[in-house]
């Protein structure tokens with residue numbers, strides 16, 4: 001079976017994890033801070049906080065921005081459910097902005113129109129969560145300008161996008177956002193098994209998220225409201241969680257991060273080759289903006305004949321090719337449908353979903369395997 005995504009684990013990765021196993025700390029030791037420092041250096045954000053998933057990073061990101069009851073968070077319908085769920089965890093409500101049919105990302109023009117309407121009804125969002133879908137960066141400058149005009153905060157869900165660049169600068173630097181979140185699930189660009197991170201340039205948000213990640217508890221005397229009773233002393237300042245990542249994962253992440261550029265380069269080569277090999281097929285190949293570099297987490301094609309998608313999917317599966325569909329629009333999930341009094345329609349997202357198919361893409365995919373995928377796809381399309 002050729003999967004749609006797969007991790008790369010080297011002997012160095014294994015050695016790094018094994019070394020931690022015989023060290024003094026399995027958690028709360030030196031490896032996680034080292035990994036965070038490396039993430040911060042790599043992405044250009046001042047602070048990086050490693051968490052046990054992108055989902056938990058999104059949660060503490062929303063909490064630190066004080067998303068709560070009565071607030072509204074907007075996101076894209078073409079994402080994994082976690083990008084929207086984070087707002088619901090905080091008691092806020094969620095609404096969706098349709099995608100741009102060419103980039104698959106939140107459409108800045110649709111956002112502008114929706115903000116204008118919401119402004120007249122006093123229903124502006126507190127936070128907008130944007131997703132760099134497939135690793136293709138959003139039009140951050142346009143979205144950031146709107147955030148200044150309409151006074152909302154921005155979280156970048158960059159679960160797909162470590163290693164990508166927007167206007168020649170690394171995704172994760174938070175130049176046009178308050179917080180950026182990465183995922184280190186094994187199908188993503190680098191992995192820690194489960195894991196994620198929240199990055200920010202704001203010392204206030206970093207402090208809040210650091211507390212929330214670990215029970216709301218601090219041992220820093222500077223943050224206490226009384227002098228410490230002694231060395232054992234700690235104080236709880238907020239209702240936090242245990243969203244910490246282990247030292248084993250920190251060591252693995254550190255080791256993986258060393259190869260991120262090499263892997264994104266390999267992914268780019270594979271994607272470029274797909275586009276070349278598929279140029280005459282009756283599909284739409286993915287967009288690449290001139291002002292950004294995708295990390296190519298996913299290679300999503302759209303069938304010109306959506307009615308054939310299920311059949312093409314089946315045929316490829318039967319040939320041992322693990323194609324997939326990213327994503328089922330979040331607003332069509334039963335849980336979300338129940339939250340809205342009337343059905344919302346997002347025509348671009350729905351059209352995209354009906355025709356989308358993710359082809360296998362990961363650094364270890366061989367040229368032979370890729371050619372096999374292309375040939376099987378072309379056959380299935382006939």
Ligand SMILES: *Cc1c(COP(=O)(O)O)cnc(C)c1O
Pocket residue numbers: 052053054055056079080082083131157159160182183184185194195196
């Ligand atoms: C994978 C993913 C998540 C969730 O990541 P976890 O690390 O599994 O919690 C969130 N958002 C997007 C866009 C994702 O692809």
